[in-house]
Structure formats: structure tokens, C-alpha cells
Amino acid sequence: MKRIILPIAICLVAIQLKASTFSDKDTVTVKTGDVFSKKAKIAAPTGPVMVTSLNSFIDSINNNIPDSMPLYDWITDDIHQKKFNFGNIQDTVNIVLNDSNDHYTPPVKGNITSKFGKRRWRYHYGTDIDLHTGDTVRSAFNGRVRISTYSKTYGHVVVIRHNNGLETLYAHLSKRLVKVDSILTSGTVLGLGGNTGHSYGSHLHFEVRYFDEAIDPMDVISFESHNTHYDTLAISQCNFMYREELKLMSAIVWHRVRSGNTLGHIARKYGSSISKICRLNGISRNSILRIGQRLRVR
Numbered sequence: 471m472k473r474i475i476l477p478i479a480i481c482l483v484a485i486q487l488k489a490s491t492f493s494d495k496d497t498v499t500v501k502t503g504d505v506f507s508k509k510a511k512i513a514a515p516t517g518p519v520m521v522t523s524l525n526s527f528i529d530s531i532n533n534n535i536p537d538s539m540p541l542y543d544w545i546t547d548d549i550h551q552k553k554f555n556f557g558n559i560q561d562t563v564n565i566v567l568n569d570s571n572d573h574y575t576p577p578v579k580g581n582i583t584s585k586f587g588k589r590r591w592r593y594h595y596g597t598d599i600d601l602h603t604g605d606t607v608r609s610a611f612n613g614r615v616r617i618s619t620y621s622k623t624y625g626h627v628v629v630i631r632h633n634n635g636l637e638t639l640y641a642h643l644s645k646r647l648v649k650v651d652s653i654l655t656s657g658t659v660l661g662l663g664g665n666t667g668h669s670y671g672s673h674l675h676f677e678v679r680y681f682d683e684a685i686d687p688m689d690v691i692s693f694e695s696h697n698t699h700y701d702t703l704a705i706s707q708c709n710f711m712y713r714e715e716l717k718l719m720s721a722i723v724w725h726r727v728r729s730g731n732t733l734g735h736i737a738r739k740y741g742s743s744i745s746k747i748c749r750l751n752g753i754s755r756n757s758i759l760r761i762g763q764r765l766r767v768r
Contacts, residue, residue, distance in 0.1 A: 575657035596677035625666025641675035
């Protein structure tokens with residue numbers, strides 16, 4: 471019996487020594503340079519990995535920090551500050567839109583006059599909603615005001631960071647009714663509609679962003695039924711496919727016509743030809759050029 475017990479005891483000691491030298495580094499994979507980290511699984515995943523919490527970001531929203539203390543990444547003087555590039559993410563992030571603590575409220579009810587997407591020489595990162603100057607504009611979800619300022623481009627603009635991590639932007643207002651750090655509930659009036667900044671006619675320019683990456687508002691909201699498509703928004707690489715369009719647009723070169731410019735002068739400047747410039751812009755050799763007119767040259 472002693473001869474049997476001794477080998478067993480030696481084996482148990484060896485197993486314990488091996489276990490004591492085991493390190494978490496053998497089982498944890500970390501993505502460097504971003505905010506995600508997760509434990510590796512023994513079995514290969516059969517679908518996208520669902521990430522339901524971004525602790526450092528969400529904690530900064532939910533912690534009861536006095537207004538006099540700076541929140542993590544709480545920038546109140548810069549509308550757009552890149553925080554994370556979602557262009558190449560492989561994971562899917564779940565964002566709760568409607569639950570017992572929060573729900574969507576239409577900022578304003580009106581017809582869509584311009585959608586998210588490519589314009590002639592620039593990209594439109596929001597949805598434009600028709601309104602009359604002075605119409606009330608409301609917060610889409612519960613949240614805290616990060617920006618309340620006047621911008622040359624946006625005019626009177628308000629940016630709200632919501633408890634679910636999304637940010638919404640409300641631009642071209644005629645008047646702002648909230649201040650930075652104000653706590654708002656869904657449906658709170660934040661300003662009055664208008665036509666300020668780079669705007670042609672009264673409307674609300676409405677954006678949805680996540681870590682300052684623009685998302686097509688129509689991916690989130692049905693503006694016809696004035697509700698969200700679903701109670702939960704799954705953010706993935708699909709939401710940022712428009713980046714491919716941006717790459718193509720960056721290769722396009724525009725020329726703004728100045729006094730004395732002719733098609734021949736412009737063609738020589740860019741190493742092009744008059745016929746090519748005419749084809750790119752749908753004009754003829756005899757077209758009259760206007761000062762300030764934009765012409766595509768490449």
C-alpha cells in the first residue's frame with residue numbers, strides 16, 4: 471500500500487507546482503491602443519463577440535461627480551475630438567436605447583430635407599429636419615450637456631452626451647436654452663429651431679455620434695414613425711462603411727474659380743485638359759464661369 475501511495479503523492483505535488491506557476495497572461499488577450507480588453511476563450515467563437523460595457527467611458531457618465539470636477543474625457547470647448555477609431559473594429563457593441571430608465575423623444579417632428587451621406591464636394595454627417603424658426607427642439611435621450619456654444623459652421627449648437635454613451639448634436643438653432651453640464655431628461659427643450667451658421671433655410675441639423683464617430687441617424691431612428699427601430703442598437707463595422715466613400719472623396723480635387731480664371735488656365739494649373747474638366751462638371755467649353763464656382767479638376 472505504501473508503494474502505491476508514494477507515487478500518487480509525488481504526482482499531486484507536481485500538479486500543484488505546475489498550477490502555481492500558471493499565469494493570467496496565458497489566457498488574456500488585450501487589444502492595444504483602444505478601450506477594449508477581453509478574456510480569450512478556449513473554443514473559437516462562433517459569432518461576433520458582444521461587448522456590453524466600456525467601463526472607463528460609462529463610469530464617467532454615471533458617477534456622481536460634482537460639476538466643479540472634470541469628468542474623464544469631458545471636453546466642453548471642442549465639438550469634435552477624436553476618441554476612438556471604429557473603422558476597423560471586429561466586435562459589436564450593444565447600446566441600450568429604450569428601457570425603464572430612458573427612452574427616445576423626437577427632437578422635432580418634421581420632414582427630412584437632407585440625409586446623411588455624400589454631398590457634391592463634402593460629406594454630410596447628419597440628418598436635416600424641416601422646422602420653423604422658433605420651434606422647440608428637444609433632447610433625444612437623458613443626458614448631460616457637453617457643448618452649448620456658437621459655431622461658424624453649426625451656428626447655435628448643443629451637444630448632449632447620453633447615459634448610453636451616444637452623443638447627439640443639434641445645430642443651426644436660433645436660441646440655446648441649456649448650459650454646459652446641465653442634466654437633461656428625454657424630451658427636455660434645449661433650444662429653438664433656426665437658421666444660424668452655414669445654413670440655407672430654417673432646419674435642424676441632427677447628428678448621432680459614438681466616441682465622436684458619426685453614425686447615420688437613420689440607422690437608429692425611424693423619422694416617419696418618430697421612434698427608434700429597436701430598443702437596442704448594435705454598433706459594428708457596418709455602421710462605418712461610409713469611410714470607404716470618404717477615401718474616394720479625398721482623391722477628388724476641386725478648384726474655386728477666381729477673377730480672370732479660364733478653363734484653359736485651370737486645366738494647365740492641374741495638368742488636366744479642358745475636355746476632361748467639362749466632362750467632370752457637366753459643362754461645355756462655352757460655359758460662363760462664375761467667381762466662387764467650384765469645379766472638379768480630378
